[in-house]
Amino acid sequence: MSQPREQWGTRLGMILAVAGSAVGLGNFLRFPGQASQHGGGAFMIPYFCALLLLGIPIGWAEWTLGRYGGRRGFHSCPAVMGVAGRGAAWRYLGVLGLLVPLVVYMYYILIESWCLRYFFDYLRGAVDLGADPARYADASKALFVQVTGSDQDGVVYRGGLHESVVFWVVACAVNLALIYRGLSRGIERFCSWAMPLMALCAVVVLVRVLTLGTPDPSMPERSVLGGLGFMWNPDFGKLGDFDTWLAAAGQIFFSLSVGFGVIVNYASYARRKDDIVLSGLTASSTNEMFEVAFGGLITIPAAFVFLGASGAVGGTFGLGFNTLPVVFEYMQPLGRAIGAIWFLMLFLAAITSSLSMLQPVLAFLEEALGMPRRASTTLLAGITTAGSFWVVWFSKDLVALDTMDFWVGTAMIFVLATVQIIAFGWRMGLDAGFAEAHRGALLRIPAVFRFIMKYVAPVFLLVVFVGFCWQNLPSYLAGLAKNDVARWTMGVIGATLVGLLVLTRMGEKRWRAAGLDIDGRGPAPEDGP
Amino acid sequence: MTAGGWVFMLCSVSFVVGLAFWCFWRVLSAPPHRADETPPAGAPAAGAGPEARG
Numbered sequence: 001m002s003q004p005r006e007q008w009g010t011r012l013g014m015i016l017a018v019a020g021s022a023v024g025l026g027n028f029l030r031f032p033g034q035a036s037q038h039g040g041g042a043f044m045i046p047y048f049c050a051l052l053l054l055g056i057p058i059g060w061a062e063w064t065l066g067r068y069g070g071r072r073g074f075h076s077c078p079a080v081m082g083v084a085g086r087g088a089a090w091r092y093l094g095v096l097g098l099l100v101p102l103v104v105y106m107y108y109i110l111i112e113s114w115c116l117r118y119f120f121d122y123l124r125g126a127v128d129l130g131a132d133p134a135r136y137a138d139a140s141k142a143l144f145v146q147v148t149g150s151d152q153d154g155v156v157y158r159g160g161l162h163e164s165v166v167f168w169v170v171a172c173a174v175n176l177a178l179i180y181r182g183l184s185r186g187i188e189r190f191c192s193w194a195m196p197l198m199a200l201c202a203v204v205v206l207v208r209v210l211t212l213g214t215p216d217p218s219m220p221e222r223s224v225l226g227g228l229g230f231m232w233n234p235d236f237g238k239l240g241d242f243d244t245w246l247a248a249a250g251q252i253f254f255s256l257s258v259g260f261g262v263i264v265n266y267a268s269y270a271r272r273k274d275d276i277v278l279s280g281l282t283a284s285s286t287n288e289m290f291e292v293a294f295g296g297l298i299t300i301p302a303a304f305v306f307l308g309a310s311g312a313v314g315g316t317f318g319l320g321f322n323t324l325p326v327v328f329e330y331m332q333p334l335g336r337a338i339g340a341i342w343f344l345m346l347f348l349a350a351i352t353s354s355l356s357m358l359q360p361v362l363a364f365l366e367e368a369l370g371m372p373r374r375a376s377t378t379l380l381a382g383i384t385t386a387g388s389f390w391v392v393w394f395s396k397d398l399v400a401l402d403t404m405d406f407w408v409g410t411a412m413i414f415v416l417a418t419v420q421i422i423a424f425g426w427r428m429g430l431d432a433g434f435a436e437a438h439r440g441a442l443l444r445i446p447a448v449f450r451f452i453m454k455y456v457a458p459v460f461l462l463v464v465f466v467g468f469c470w471q472n473l474p475s476y477l478a479g480l481a482k483n484d485v486a487r488w489t490m491g492v493i494g495a496t497l498v499g500l501l502v503l504t505r506m507g508e509k510r511w512r513a514a515g516l517d518i519d520g521r522g523p524a525p526e527d528g529p
Numbered sequence: 530m531t532a533g534g535w536v537f538m539l540c541s542v543s544f545v546v547g548l549a550f551w552c553f554w555r556v557l558s559a560p561p562h563r564a565d566e567t568p569p570a571g572a573p574a575a576g577a578g579p580e581a582r583g
Contacts, residue, residue, distance in 0.1 A: 011556060041537025048544075229530035232538040275559070282552035289549040293542045442559050 006075070006183040006363075008269050013188035015279050018266050019286035020191040020352030022257040023198070025111065027291040028346065029320040031251055032299040036231050037313065038247045039238030044292075046239070046248035051288065054460050055252040057453045058417050059284050060445060061424035062258060063276040064437040066267025068428070071524050072517065075268040076364035077261040078504045079511070081419070083520030085427045091508065091518070095500050096416040097261025098364055101357035102500070103408040103493055104260070106387035107401040108357065112350035113171040114147055114321065115343050117164060122328075122340035129329045136326045144321045149395040153485070156392060168392060172385060175351065179358045180377045183269055187355050194348045195286075201345035202294040208331070208338050209302045215330070222308055227301030230312055242467065249464045254410070255291055256284055257356070259417030265360035272525070273440035281443065290349075299324070306330040317398075320346065358384070368507025390492055394485045403489040406476050414465040418458060425454040 008014035035043040069080025077097025081090045121127045129139035147164055149155035156162040178186040214223040238244045257263065263280075270276055303312040303323050314323055328339035358380060365376040394400035424433050430450050437445060480486050511518045 011559070011561070015556060041534055041541070044537055044541045048541075225530045228538065229534050233531045233534035234537050278552065278555055278559075282549070282556050285545065285549040285552050288545040292545045296538070296541070442555060 006269050007271065009184040009188055011274060011279060013184070013192050014266065014270060015282045015286070016195045017187050017191040017352075017356070018263060018279070018283035020195050020349075021260075021262050021266065021356030022255065022283060022287040022353075023195075023290045024255075024257075024349050024353040025115075025316060025320065025346060026251075026255055027287065027349065028202075028295045028299055029316040031255065031291045031295045032231060033314060033316070033319055034247050034251050035296065036300050038241075038244040039235045040230075041232045041234035042236050042239055043244060043248060046245045047252060050245075050249040050252040050460075051284075053452055053456050054249055054464075055256040055258060056281065056284055057449055057457045058258040058421050058461075059256055059263060059280050060277065060437060060449070061421050061433070061453060061457075062263035063267040063270075063280040064433055065420060065424060065428070066264035067270045067272075067274075067276050067439075068436050068524065069264070070268030070270060071272050072520070074367065074518075075265060076367045076507075077264050077360060078364065079367060079507070079518065080264050080268060081423060082508075082518050083524075085423045086520045088508070088519070090419075090423060090427065092501065092504060093419045094261075095497070095504050096412060096419065097264060098361055098500050099493075099497050100260050100408055100412050100416055101262055102361050102384070103387070103404050103496060105354055105357035105384055107391045107404050107409075108350065108354050109171055109175065109384070109388050110168060110391050110401065112347060112354055113164065113168040115347040115350055116171055117147055117167040118321070118325075119340055119343035119347055120167070122336050122343060125336065127325060127328075127336065127339065129325065133330070136329050137322070140322050140325045140329075143325065144317075147321075148398065149392075150398050151396065153394050153396045155395060165392070168388070171351070171354075172381075172388065175354055175358060176377060176381050178355055179362055179380070180373065182373070183359065187359060190355065191352050194352050198345050198348040198352075199290075201341045201348070202290065202298070205338055205342050205345065206294060206298050208334065209298050209305075212302070212305050212331070215305060219308075222305055224301055224305060227304030227312070228297070230304045230309060231296060231300040243471075246464060246467045246471070249460065250468065253413070253417070253464070256287055257353070259413035259415075259420070260357070261360050261416060262356045264420070265363055266356065268363075271440075275440050275442040277437055277441040277445055278443040302327050302331075364503070364507075368503050368510065370510065387492065387496065390489070394489070396485070399479075399483060399485045400489045403476075403479075403486045404493065406472070407490065408493055411469070414461060414468065418461050418465070421453065421457050421461065425458070430454055 008017075035047070065080055065084045069075065069083055072083050074080050074083060076094075078091045078094035081094030081097065082088065084090065085093070118127070127143065129136045129143070145151050149162070149164065156164050178190050180186065181189075210224055212224050214220055216222060253259065267276060267280075270279070299319055300312050303319065306327050307323065311323060311326075324342065325339065328335040328342070331338060361383075362376055362380050365371050365379055366373070369376070371379065391400045391404065428436075430453070433453075434445065434450065480490065508518065
């Protein structure tokens, strides 16, 4: 009997890795924008409702499915879903648990490399928006275009090796090196110091922001308290708006990394009788702490203090890469040092997430094709570099990135989360699911969650998904019709999906030939008394 | 910053920070992993294809 090749070293390491997967740019940049636009403090009412009815229950379902598959020796989403759903159809639906992390990684690694470049540029004093404050905003936008090459396709390669390419290569190499070292020696060890460091960076930036006071006495309304008020003053009128509830549910959903196929994979490496209920709740609450306590107190107030209400609104990229560099330029003393700490924090948030996107695919290549670590890492490097190169090359207006983000990084995770919660509540069954979840649990799931996980969460998901499609689908379909790059990018996504389906079929044949119970018909190891 | 803003901010931040610290306290005060755990008979090697079963 072989020993398991991969297992978490410590419970805390596993929790930090899962929390690291969840904590990303959205915690610091997307959440504050959504909250301030949808009722401020009042936004927290639908937000916490969604956390209790959607985020935490689906997270628990994924942890349970993953550990159940892991007890049977499977770690990839298709294999885990095959045994949990007891059939080939669920196995092939589980391919979405590979497609989502793989495609999201292809563009996420690029954003990660931007954070790394901004960090180094701040560190070496290369970010200089000029002497005229009136031109800071233009200079910041120009810097973003220079870093991303978003003014034309292929621009980062013209006139020699563009600096951004170097950072992209470094980011890819660091991810692959850590993945190659393995689950415990690579991901767990890295997250075990990266997460505390990220928290430390956030505390330093938070302290600086909260001590800004009123930098310009001629504009007394632009103060820290004014910024906090802009972020948190409740507008209860927004609670009657369906968009507010949709935004809150969407934020919780994306923030907790449910529906990515990552938790299923990570939980499959938990020991057979180790706790997953408290671990899942701890990972979720860590993510919430970063989002609400740091994201909610730093970004918007900092922007408001220097730029007023008009400067404190914007999307993820707008706030993070256009607005905040302007804020750091105004923020004296220590503005540029705080900028370096801020982008280091974003880089750490990004890399702990991108690592979690590689591991499910790596596990699949090893499991389905029987590849050793070196070969599977090499193949994964080839696939992800090619896919990411596509996003880097088609950089104009970030169309390739946006297309992948919408169709896979947003729409597809609703589908996968729905598949997973139905597999848990309806296919695996609540009795078996709760028994599996409570195996070795340090905390019991309250009984009310039986009803929530069977009925409320699937219906809530469906409502949110329909609302999301109703809001966004027309514009993206129109974009597909008139933009060649968007259509080609859909082709890349389609080709990736087909390739994964073919590999799953190959794995299925190998598993059957080896006599493995891939349809979960027999009892799982240690199912008995 | 209105009174309502203070209430929502303090309650939200206190709730998430309190929950996170309570969870970490429970995790850190729990007994550690049993390091000698081995796979049950019949289970394939974790993360491996059929060949890894030997």
